[in-house]
Amino acid sequence: MLRMKFKALSLILSAGLALAACDADNSNDKQTNPDDNAKSEVNSGETNKSADVKSNEDANVAKDSDDNDMDDSNDAEKDDEGQSSSNSNTSSEQALALNDIKSTPDDIIKVLESQKNKGEITDIKFEKENNEWVYKISQNEGNQNVEYTYGMDSRKLMSTEEDNEKKTAINLDKAMNYDDIIKKAQDKVGPNAKVKEWTLETDDNVPVFKATLLDGTTEHEYNVDPFSGAVTEDK
Numbered sequence: 001m002l003r004m005k006f007k008a009l010s011l012i013l014s015a016g017l018a019l020a021a022c023d024a025d026n027s028n029d030k031q032t033n034p035d036d037n038a039k040s041e042v043n044s045g046e047t048n049k050s051a052d053v054k055s056n057e058d059a060n061v062a063k064d065s066d067d068n069d070m071d072d073s074n075d076a077e078k079d080d081e082g083q084s085s086s087n088s089n090t091s092s093e094q095a096l097a098l099n100d101i102k103s104t105p106d107d108i109i110k111v112l113e114s115q116k117n118k119g120e121i122t123d124i125k126f127e128k129e130n131n132e133w134v135y136k137i138s139q140n141e142g143n144q145n146v147e148y149t150y151g152m153d154s155r156k157l158m159s160t161e162e163d164n165e166k167k168t169a170i171n172l173d174k175a176m177n178y179d180d181i182i183k184k185a186q187d188k189v190g191p192n193a194k195v196k197e198w199t200l201e202t203d204d205n206v207p208v209f210k211a212t213l214l215d216g217t218t219e220h221e222y223n224v225d226p227f228s229g230a231v232t233e234d235k
Helices: 002-030 034-048 051-093 105-112 177-191
Strands: 120-129 131-142 146-149 157-163 193-204 206-215 218-224 231-232
Touching: 105 120, 105 131, 105 146, 120 146, 177 193, 177 206, 177 218, 177 231
Parallel strands: none
Antiparallel strands: 120 131, 120 193, 131 146, 146 157, 193 206, 206 218, 218 231
């Protein structure tokens, strides 16, 4: 009797161990990797997207690209417009209307002579230097050539520069009046032409008045014979 009870107990224990083993196997089969679950969800989302949704997304990407290209193009056009406007303003500031020229070469020569600086004039220049309109008058004095720079408005001496090489002198007594010479050049361009610079000098020992005029932003260069008034284009 005792042996039968022991045998029955053994059978019950064996059955319990078998059931526990089966539950463990089922639990392992059901456990999955979290990364696998995430991948499954992503793949499922991509699969479930309709063709219309994907088409709209592609269209939005293309539109964003086109919009960026258009913005870049507009920025480039604005830069070009700003540069053009800047160039126009710069050109305008570097030229002067005839009526705004406050001193003539004769006015500056009188100041030069009053300061006991007498000599034979070789060059006269009118230009903008360091943001100020100036006259530069060069003349032979003894064995050297001296250049004097005067402010157009102030008529004050600004600087003096000496050169040991003498130049060919110009007989101004026989030359035309300055106003007549500059207007000869202006007549070739138009009444609104402005003066950018001019020079009275000798070229191959021949006196010549060289003027650079601005009509808007277009430069014109002419040579005027200071004695006859003949005008030729400087090419």
